[in-house]
Amino acid sequence: MPDVIAEYYYEPRGDTSPEFAAQAIADEETTGTWTDISTRMEYVQRLDGVVESVEKSGSGYITRIHYPAEIFEAGNVPQYLSVVAGNLFGLGRLDSVRLLDVEFPKELVSFKGPKFGIDGVRKLIGTDVSKRPHVGTIIKPKVGLNPKDTAEVAYLAAVGGVDFIKDDETLTNQDFCPMEERVQEVMSRLDDAMSETGRTILYAANVSDRADKIVERAKKALECGANAIMVDVITCGFSAVQALSEDASINVPVHVHRTMHAAMTRYKKHGIAMRPIARLVRMSGGDQLHTGTVSGKMGHDPDELTGDNMVLKGDYFGLKPVFPVASGGLHPGKVHAELENLGTDLILQAGGGIHGHPKGTMAGAAAMRQAVDAFMEGFSAEEYAEDHSELKLALEKWK
Numbered sequence: 116m117p118d119v120i121a122e123y124y125y126e127p128r129g130d131t132s133p134e135f136a137a138q139a140i141a142d143e144e145t146t147g148t149w150t151d152i153s154t155r156m157e158y159v160q161r162l163d164g165v166v167e168s169v170e171k172s173g174s175g176y177i178t179r180i181h182y183p184a185e186i187f188e189a190g191n192v193p194q195y196l197s198v199v200a201g202n203l204f205g206l207g208r209l210d211s212v213r214l215l216d217v218e219f220p221k222e223l224v225s226f227k228g229p230k231f232g233i234d235g236v237r238k239l240i241g242t243d244v245s246k247r248p249h250v251g252t253i254i255k256p257k258v259g260l261n262p263k264d265t266a267e268v269a270y271l272a273a274v275g276g277v278d279f280i281k282d283d284e285t286l287t288n289q290d291f292c293p294m295e296e297r298v299q300e301v302m303s304r305l306d307d308a309m310s311e312t313g314r315t316i317l318y319a320a321n322v323s324d325r326a327d328k329i330v331e332r333a334k335k336a337l338e339c340g341a342n343a344i345m346v347d348v349i350t351c352g353f354s355a356v357q358a359l360s361e362d363a364s365i366n367v368p369v370h371v372h373r374t375m376h377a378a379m380t381r382y383k384k385h386g387i388a389m390r391p392i393a394r395l396v397r398m399s400g401g402d403q404l405h406t407g408t409v410s411g412k413m414g415h416d417p418d419e420l421t422g423d424n425m426v427l428k429g430d431y432f433g434l435k436p437v438f439p440v441a442s443g444g445l446h447p448g449k450v451h452a453e454l455e456n457l458g459t460d461l462i463l464q465a466g467g468g469i470h471g472h473p474k475g476t477m478a479g480a481a482a483m484r485q486a487v488d489a490f491m492e493g494f495s496a497e498e499y500a501e502d503h504s505e506l507k508l509a510l511e512k513w514k
Protein backbone atom coordinates (compact mmCIF):
# COMPACT_ATOMS: atom_id res chain seq x y z
CA MET A 116 0.00 0.00 0.00
CA PRO A 117 1.44 3.46 -0.84
CA ASP A 118 2.48 5.72 2.04
CA VAL A 119 0.41 8.54 3.46
CA ILE A 120 2.15 11.78 2.52
CA ALA A 121 1.59 14.89 4.61
CA GLU A 122 2.81 18.35 3.69
CA TYR A 123 3.64 20.88 6.40
CA TYR A 124 4.82 24.47 6.57
CA TYR A 125 7.01 24.93 9.61
CA GLU A 126 9.51 27.20 11.29
CA PRO A 127 12.23 25.56 13.38
CA ARG A 128 12.93 27.00 16.83
CA GLY A 129 16.28 28.68 17.58
CA ASP A 130 19.26 26.97 16.00
CA THR A 131 17.42 23.71 15.21
CA SER A 132 18.20 22.85 11.58
CA PRO A 133 15.21 22.56 9.21
CA GLU A 134 16.14 18.95 8.42
CA PHE A 135 16.36 18.02 12.10
CA ALA A 136 13.03 19.71 12.83
CA ALA A 137 11.28 17.85 9.98
CA GLN A 138 12.77 14.57 11.20
CA ALA A 139 11.48 15.38 14.69
CA ILE A 140 7.95 15.48 13.25
CA ALA A 141 8.43 12.21 11.37
CA ASP A 142 9.86 10.52 14.47
CA GLU A 143 7.25 11.77 16.92
CA GLU A 144 4.37 10.65 14.72
CA THR A 145 5.77 7.21 13.97
CA THR A 146 8.27 5.10 15.91
CA GLY A 147 10.42 7.67 17.69
CA THR A 148 10.32 9.99 20.64
CA TRP A 149 12.59 12.73 22.05
CA THR A 150 15.49 10.32 22.71
CA ASP A 151 16.81 6.95 21.53
CA ILE A 152 14.87 4.06 22.97
CA SER A 153 16.01 0.47 23.46
CA THR A 154 12.54 -0.92 22.60
CA ARG A 155 12.49 0.22 18.98
CA MET A 156 13.03 -3.35 17.71
CA GLU A 157 14.39 -3.94 14.26
CA TYR A 158 11.02 -5.19 12.96
CA VAL A 159 9.37 -1.96 14.07
CA GLN A 160 11.65 0.18 11.96
CA ARG A 161 9.72 -0.44 8.74
CA LEU A 162 7.15 1.91 10.26
CA ASP A 163 9.60 4.83 10.54
CA GLY A 164 8.46 8.14 9.14
CA VAL A 165 10.58 9.39 6.25
CA VAL A 166 11.27 13.01 5.33
CA GLU A 167 10.96 13.21 1.55
CA SER A 168 11.90 16.87 1.11
CA VAL A 169 12.59 20.14 2.88
CA GLU A 170 12.27 23.37 0.91
CA LYS A 171 12.59 27.00 1.90
CA SER A 172 9.26 28.87 1.79
CA GLY A 173 8.99 32.48 2.95
CA SER A 174 10.30 32.73 6.51
CA GLY A 175 10.03 28.97 7.03
CA TYR A 176 10.12 25.63 5.20
CA ILE A 177 7.82 23.14 3.58
CA THR A 178 8.39 19.47 4.18
CA ARG A 179 6.73 16.35 2.80
CA ILE A 180 6.71 13.46 5.20
CA HIS A 181 5.90 9.84 4.38
CA TYR A 182 4.03 7.83 6.96
CA PRO A 183 3.82 4.09 6.24
CA ALA A 184 0.17 3.21 5.56
CA GLU A 185 0.43 0.29 7.99
CA ILE A 186 0.44 2.77 10.88
CA PHE A 187 -3.11 3.79 10.01
CA GLU A 188 -6.23 1.92 11.00
CA ALA A 189 -8.41 2.04 7.89
CA GLY A 190 -11.67 3.86 8.46
CA ASN A 191 -10.65 5.46 11.78
CA VAL A 192 -10.52 9.21 11.14
CA PRO A 193 -9.64 10.18 14.74
CA GLN A 194 -6.63 7.88 14.46
CA TYR A 195 -5.62 9.35 11.08
CA LEU A 196 -5.64 12.78 12.71
CA SER A 197 -3.56 11.61 15.66
CA VAL A 198 -0.80 10.75 13.21
CA VAL A 199 -0.84 13.53 10.61
CA ALA A 200 -2.09 16.24 12.96
CA GLY A 201 -1.18 15.01 16.41
CA ASN A 202 1.56 15.78 18.93
CA LEU A 203 3.66 17.52 16.29
CA PHE A 204 1.92 20.88 16.87
CA GLY A 205 3.44 21.19 20.31
CA LEU A 206 6.99 20.08 19.58
CA GLY A 207 9.52 22.37 21.27
CA ARG A 208 11.88 22.16 18.32
CA LEU A 209 9.37 24.08 16.22
CA ASP A 210 8.14 27.64 16.57
CA SER A 211 5.17 26.83 14.37
CA VAL A 212 3.85 24.12 12.06
CA ARG A 213 0.81 23.99 9.79
CA LEU A 214 -0.59 20.89 8.12
CA LEU A 215 -1.22 21.99 4.53
CA ASP A 216 -2.54 18.83 2.91
CA VAL A 217 -2.43 15.08 3.16
CA GLU A 218 -2.55 12.38 0.48
CA PHE A 219 -4.14 9.11 1.57
CA PRO A 220 -3.93 5.98 -0.58
CA LYS A 221 -7.16 4.42 -1.85
CA GLU A 222 -7.14 1.74 0.85
CA LEU A 223 -7.41 4.39 3.57
CA VAL A 224 -10.20 6.27 1.80
CA SER A 225 -12.35 3.25 2.54
CA PHE A 226 -15.47 5.23 3.35
CA LYS A 227 -18.95 5.49 1.90
CA GLY A 228 -18.64 9.27 1.54
CA PRO A 229 -21.62 11.54 0.88
CA LYS A 230 -24.98 9.83 0.36
CA PHE A 231 -26.31 12.62 -1.82
CA GLY A 232 -23.42 14.79 -2.97
CA ILE A 233 -23.91 17.70 -5.37
CA ASP A 234 -26.15 15.86 -7.85
CA GLY A 235 -28.22 14.22 -5.14
CA VAL A 236 -28.92 17.53 -3.43
CA ARG A 237 -29.69 19.17 -6.80
CA LYS A 238 -32.18 16.40 -7.56
CA LEU A 239 -33.96 16.86 -4.23
CA ILE A 240 -34.38 20.54 -4.95
CA GLY A 241 -35.03 20.04 -8.64
CA THR A 242 -32.27 22.20 -10.06
CA ASP A 243 -30.30 19.43 -11.75
CA VAL A 244 -31.16 20.82 -15.18
CA SER A 245 -30.31 24.47 -14.79
CA LYS A 246 -27.11 23.86 -12.79
CA ARG A 247 -27.52 27.20 -11.14
CA PRO A 248 -26.03 27.71 -7.70
CA HIS A 249 -28.34 27.19 -4.78
CA VAL A 250 -29.30 30.04 -2.51
CA GLY A 251 -29.58 29.36 1.19
CA THR A 252 -30.31 31.34 4.29
CA ILE A 253 -29.46 31.07 7.93
CA ILE A 254 -32.34 32.13 10.15
CA LYS A 255 -31.30 35.31 11.97
CA PRO A 256 -31.04 36.35 14.71
CA LYS A 257 -29.01 33.21 15.26
CA VAL A 258 -30.63 32.70 18.66
CA GLY A 259 -33.69 34.07 20.40
CA LEU A 260 -36.63 33.53 18.05
CA ASN A 261 -39.33 31.17 19.23
CA PRO A 262 -40.37 28.23 17.00
CA LYS A 263 -43.35 30.05 15.44
CA ASP A 264 -41.34 33.12 14.50
CA THR A 265 -38.49 30.96 13.23
CA ALA A 266 -40.99 29.19 10.99
CA GLU A 267 -42.40 32.47 9.77
CA VAL A 268 -38.95 33.72 8.78
CA ALA A 269 -38.32 30.39 7.03
CA TYR A 270 -41.63 30.70 5.15
CA LEU A 271 -40.83 34.23 3.97
CA ALA A 272 -37.37 33.18 2.79
CA ALA A 273 -38.86 30.16 0.99
CA VAL A 274 -41.53 32.15 -0.81
CA GLY A 275 -38.93 34.78 -1.65
CA GLY A 276 -36.92 32.14 -3.50
CA VAL A 277 -34.29 30.38 -1.36
CA ASP A 278 -33.61 26.68 -1.92
CA PHE A 279 -32.20 25.93 1.47
CA ILE A 280 -32.76 27.08 5.06
CA LYS A 281 -30.69 26.23 8.07
CA ASP A 282 -30.34 26.84 11.77
CA ASP A 283 -27.31 28.75 12.86
CA GLU A 284 -24.40 27.09 14.64
CA THR A 285 -25.35 28.16 18.17
CA LEU A 286 -28.99 27.11 17.93
CA THR A 287 -29.54 23.54 19.03
CA ASN A 288 -32.24 22.66 21.57
CA GLN A 289 -32.48 25.59 23.96
CA ASP A 290 -35.63 26.28 25.98
CA PHE A 291 -36.53 29.37 23.94
CA CYS A 292 -36.66 27.27 20.76
CA PRO A 293 -36.85 23.51 21.39
CA MET A 294 -35.66 21.60 18.34
CA GLU A 295 -38.65 19.29 17.90
CA GLU A 296 -41.20 22.08 18.08
CA ARG A 297 -39.05 24.26 15.81
CA VAL A 298 -38.73 21.56 13.15
CA GLN A 299 -42.46 20.86 13.18
CA GLU A 300 -43.34 24.55 12.85
CA VAL A 301 -40.76 25.22 10.14
CA MET A 302 -41.73 22.18 8.06
CA SER A 303 -45.39 23.05 8.32
CA ARG A 304 -44.70 26.55 6.96
CA LEU A 305 -42.43 25.11 4.26
CA ASP A 306 -45.35 22.90 3.22
CA ASP A 307 -47.37 26.10 2.82
CA ALA A 308 -44.56 27.59 0.74
CA MET A 309 -44.47 24.39 -1.33
CA SER A 310 -48.22 24.61 -2.03
CA GLU A 311 -47.83 28.21 -3.11
CA THR A 312 -44.66 27.93 -5.19
CA GLY A 313 -44.41 24.25 -6.13
CA ARG A 314 -40.80 24.29 -4.94
CA THR A 315 -39.08 21.91 -2.50
CA ILE A 316 -37.03 23.76 0.08
CA LEU A 317 -34.58 21.93 2.32
CA TYR A 318 -34.44 22.76 6.01
CA ALA A 319 -31.37 21.59 7.92
CA ALA A 320 -32.01 21.36 11.63
CA ASN A 321 -28.85 21.71 13.70
CA VAL A 322 -28.48 18.40 15.52
CA SER A 323 -25.04 19.13 17.03
CA ASP A 324 -24.87 17.46 20.41
CA ARG A 325 -22.65 15.23 22.56
CA ALA A 326 -21.33 12.12 20.82
CA ASP A 327 -23.70 9.59 22.36
CA LYS A 328 -26.81 11.64 21.60
CA ILE A 329 -26.26 13.05 18.14
CA VAL A 330 -27.76 10.26 16.04
CA GLU A 331 -30.78 10.08 18.35
CA ARG A 332 -31.25 13.84 17.99
CA ALA A 333 -31.05 13.61 14.20
CA LYS A 334 -33.68 10.88 14.20
CA LYS A 335 -35.96 13.08 16.29
CA ALA A 336 -35.48 15.90 13.79
CA LEU A 337 -36.45 13.54 10.96
CA GLU A 338 -39.50 12.30 12.87
CA CYS A 339 -40.56 15.93 13.12
CA GLY A 340 -40.22 16.28 9.35
CA ALA A 341 -36.73 17.73 8.76
CA ASN A 342 -35.55 17.03 5.21
CA ALA A 343 -31.87 17.78 5.98
CA ILE A 344 -29.68 17.96 9.08
CA MET A 345 -26.77 20.13 10.07
CA VAL A 346 -23.78 19.31 12.24
CA ASP A 347 -20.79 21.34 13.42
CA VAL A 348 -17.82 19.22 12.41
CA ILE A 349 -15.06 20.80 14.47
CA THR A 350 -16.96 20.93 17.75
CA CYS A 351 -18.71 17.56 17.29
CA GLY A 352 -15.98 15.76 15.35
CA PHE A 353 -15.61 13.97 12.03
CA SER A 354 -17.02 10.85 13.67
CA ALA A 355 -20.28 12.69 14.24
CA VAL A 356 -20.55 13.43 10.51
CA GLN A 357 -19.76 9.79 9.74
CA ALA A 358 -22.25 8.44 12.28
CA LEU A 359 -25.02 10.60 10.83
CA SER A 360 -24.15 9.92 7.22
CA GLU A 361 -23.73 6.16 7.61
CA ASP A 362 -26.91 5.60 9.59
CA ALA A 363 -29.26 3.90 7.14
CA SER A 364 -32.34 5.53 8.62
CA ILE A 365 -30.96 9.06 8.20
CA ASN A 366 -31.71 9.43 4.53
CA VAL A 367 -31.34 13.20 4.18
CA PRO A 368 -28.40 15.44 3.23
CA VAL A 369 -25.90 16.27 5.97
CA HIS A 370 -24.98 19.96 5.97
CA VAL A 371 -21.59 20.48 7.63
CA HIS A 372 -20.83 23.76 9.40
CA ARG A 373 -17.30 24.43 10.66
CA THR A 374 -17.65 26.80 13.60
CA MET A 375 -14.30 27.06 15.49
CA HIS A 376 -12.32 26.04 12.41
CA ALA A 377 -10.48 29.36 12.25
CA ALA A 378 -8.64 28.51 15.47
CA MET A 379 -6.84 25.97 13.28
CA THR A 380 -7.14 27.32 9.75
CA ARG A 381 -6.66 31.06 10.02
CA TYR A 382 -3.01 31.52 10.92
CA LYS A 383 -0.80 30.74 7.93
CA LYS A 384 2.14 29.55 10.00
CA HIS A 385 0.50 27.22 12.48
CA GLY A 386 -2.50 24.95 12.67
CA ILE A 387 -4.39 22.95 10.07
CA ALA A 388 -5.36 24.27 6.65
CA MET A 389 -8.93 23.78 5.44
CA ARG A 390 -7.82 21.30 2.77
CA PRO A 391 -7.26 18.25 4.97
CA ILE A 392 -10.46 19.11 6.84
CA ALA A 393 -12.33 19.17 3.52
CA ARG A 394 -10.91 15.75 2.57
CA LEU A 395 -11.93 14.24 5.88
CA VAL A 396 -15.45 15.70 5.69
CA ARG A 397 -15.83 14.14 2.25
CA MET A 398 -14.66 10.77 3.56
CA SER A 399 -16.92 11.10 6.58
CA GLY A 400 -19.97 11.65 4.39
CA GLY A 401 -20.84 15.37 4.56
CA ASP A 402 -23.01 16.43 1.62
CA GLN A 403 -22.42 20.17 1.99
CA LEU A 404 -19.47 21.89 3.65
CA HIS A 405 -18.74 25.52 4.47
CA THR A 406 -15.39 26.44 2.95
CA GLY A 407 -15.65 30.22 2.88
CA THR A 408 -16.18 33.12 0.55
CA VAL A 409 -13.93 35.33 -1.56
CA SER A 410 -15.74 38.53 -0.57
CA GLY A 411 -17.60 37.90 2.69
CA LYS A 412 -17.04 38.81 6.34
CA MET A 413 -14.41 36.18 7.15
CA GLY A 414 -10.88 36.52 5.79
CA HIS A 415 -9.96 34.04 3.05
CA ASP A 416 -7.22 33.46 0.53
CA PRO A 417 -9.06 33.00 -2.82
CA ASP A 418 -6.43 30.59 -4.20
CA GLU A 419 -6.55 28.42 -1.12
CA LEU A 420 -10.36 28.46 -1.19
CA THR A 421 -10.52 27.46 -4.85
CA GLY A 422 -8.21 24.53 -4.11
CA ASP A 423 -10.28 23.51 -1.09
CA ASN A 424 -13.43 23.46 -3.20
CA MET A 425 -11.66 21.35 -5.82
CA VAL A 426 -10.88 18.80 -3.11
CA LEU A 427 -14.62 18.61 -2.47
CA LYS A 428 -15.65 18.44 -6.12
CA GLY A 429 -12.84 16.66 -7.97
CA ASP A 430 -12.32 12.89 -8.31
CA TYR A 431 -11.59 11.21 -5.01
CA PHE A 432 -11.56 7.44 -5.16
CA GLY A 433 -15.15 7.30 -6.34
CA LEU A 434 -16.67 9.31 -3.47
CA LYS A 435 -19.50 11.63 -4.47
CA PRO A 436 -18.61 15.33 -4.67
CA VAL A 437 -19.51 17.58 -1.76
CA PHE A 438 -21.44 20.83 -2.35
CA PRO A 439 -19.22 23.71 -1.23
CA VAL A 440 -21.02 26.36 0.81
CA ALA A 441 -19.98 30.02 0.61
CA SER A 442 -21.30 31.73 3.72
CA GLY A 443 -20.49 34.61 6.03
CA GLY A 444 -21.21 38.24 5.17
CA LEU A 445 -22.71 37.64 1.72
CA HIS A 446 -25.40 39.83 0.15
CA PRO A 447 -26.69 40.23 -3.42
CA GLY A 448 -23.92 42.68 -4.33
CA LYS A 449 -21.33 39.98 -3.66
CA VAL A 450 -22.90 37.17 -5.65
CA HIS A 451 -21.03 37.89 -8.89
CA ALA A 452 -17.60 37.86 -7.25
CA GLU A 453 -18.37 34.56 -5.55
CA LEU A 454 -19.64 32.84 -8.68
CA GLU A 455 -16.87 34.20 -10.91
CA ASN A 456 -14.25 32.84 -8.53
CA LEU A 457 -15.89 29.69 -7.23
CA GLY A 458 -18.15 28.53 -10.07
CA THR A 459 -21.83 27.64 -10.01
CA ASP A 460 -21.61 24.29 -8.23
CA LEU A 461 -21.96 26.28 -5.05
CA ILE A 462 -24.44 27.06 -2.30
CA LEU A 463 -24.52 30.79 -1.61
CA GLN A 464 -25.79 31.44 1.88
CA ALA A 465 -26.82 34.77 3.33
CA GLY A 466 -28.18 35.56 6.76
CA GLY A 467 -27.82 39.31 7.26
CA GLY A 468 -27.76 39.75 3.48
CA ILE A 469 -31.35 38.45 3.30
CA HIS A 470 -32.99 39.35 6.61
CA GLY A 471 -31.35 42.80 6.55
CA HIS A 472 -33.04 43.78 3.26
CA PRO A 473 -34.90 47.10 3.60
CA LYS A 474 -38.18 45.35 2.70
CA GLY A 475 -37.65 42.28 4.84
CA THR A 476 -36.86 38.62 4.42
CA MET A 477 -39.04 37.80 1.41
CA ALA A 478 -37.62 40.68 -0.61
CA GLY A 479 -34.13 39.80 0.61
CA ALA A 480 -34.46 36.23 -0.64
CA ALA A 481 -35.82 37.49 -3.96
CA ALA A 482 -32.88 39.88 -4.28
CA MET A 483 -30.36 37.05 -3.75
CA ARG A 484 -32.11 34.94 -6.39
CA GLN A 485 -32.20 37.88 -8.78
CA ALA A 486 -28.45 38.39 -8.34
CA VAL A 487 -27.93 34.71 -9.17
CA ASP A 488 -30.27 34.92 -12.19
CA ALA A 489 -28.39 38.01 -13.38
CA PHE A 490 -25.12 36.09 -13.29
CA MET A 491 -26.60 33.04 -15.01
CA GLU A 492 -28.11 35.21 -17.75
CA GLY A 493 -24.89 37.17 -18.28
CA PHE A 494 -25.92 40.51 -16.76
CA SER A 495 -24.18 42.54 -14.10
CA ALA A 496 -26.15 42.90 -10.87
CA GLU A 497 -26.56 46.62 -11.58
CA GLU A 498 -28.00 45.99 -15.06
CA TYR A 499 -30.43 43.40 -13.73
CA ALA A 500 -31.46 45.70 -10.88
CA GLU A 501 -32.91 48.20 -13.36
CA ASP A 502 -36.09 46.13 -13.59
CA HIS A 503 -35.78 44.08 -10.37
CA SER A 504 -36.69 46.32 -7.47
CA GLU A 505 -35.65 43.94 -4.66
CA LEU A 506 -32.15 43.66 -6.09
CA LYS A 507 -32.00 47.42 -6.62
CA LEU A 508 -32.82 48.11 -2.96
CA ALA A 509 -30.24 45.57 -1.78
CA LEU A 510 -27.51 47.09 -3.94
CA GLU A 511 -28.39 50.55 -2.62
CA LYS A 512 -28.18 49.39 0.99
CA TRP A 513 -24.95 47.39 0.71
CA LYS A 514 -22.62 49.39 -1.51
Ligand SMILES: O=C(O)[C@H](O)COP(=O)(O)O
Pocket residue numbers: 253255283284412442443444445464465466467468
Ligand atom coordinates in the same frame (compact mmCIF):
# COMPACT_ATOMS: atom_id res chain seq x y z
O1 LIG B 1 -23.23 30.33 9.83
C1 LIG B 1 -23.06 31.14 8.92
O2 LIG B 1 -22.59 30.81 7.83
C2 LIG B 1 -23.37 32.57 9.23
O3 LIG B 1 -24.39 32.57 10.14
C3 LIG B 1 -23.62 33.49 8.09
O4 LIG B 1 -24.35 34.61 8.52
P1 LIG B 1 -24.28 35.99 7.73
O5 LIG B 1 -24.70 35.75 6.32
O6 LIG B 1 -25.25 36.92 8.46
O7 LIG B 1 -22.89 36.49 7.84
Ligand SMILES: [Mg+2]
Pocket residue numbers: 253257283284
Ligand atom coordinates in the same frame (compact mmCIF):
# COMPACT_ATOMS: atom_id res chain seq x y z
MG1 LIG C 1 -23.57 31.24 11.51
